[in-house]
Amino acid sequence: MEAPFAYRLTKSGLAQISYRGRVVMTLRGAKSSRFVNRIGVLDADAAQLEMAKLTGHFKHGNERASKLHRE
Structure with a gap:
């Protein structure tokens, strides 16, 4: 698994x-x-998931679609 999150x-x-x-x-x-x-007791994949949840899933992939709605 790719590890985009770090702390x-x-x-x-x-x-x-x-x-x-x-x-x-x-x-x-x-x-x-x-x-x-x-985070200290989690493995790498679980730590990534924990950080994603904690940040509130700020990136959903709909950024481009929402830009079209503004026009």
């Missing part, structure tokens, strides 16, 4: 989730801690 933990306790190299979400405080605890 990075900062010294200040932030968890930054990126999609294909671009940061799409930053977690702070309790949400960051929960994410780190949850």
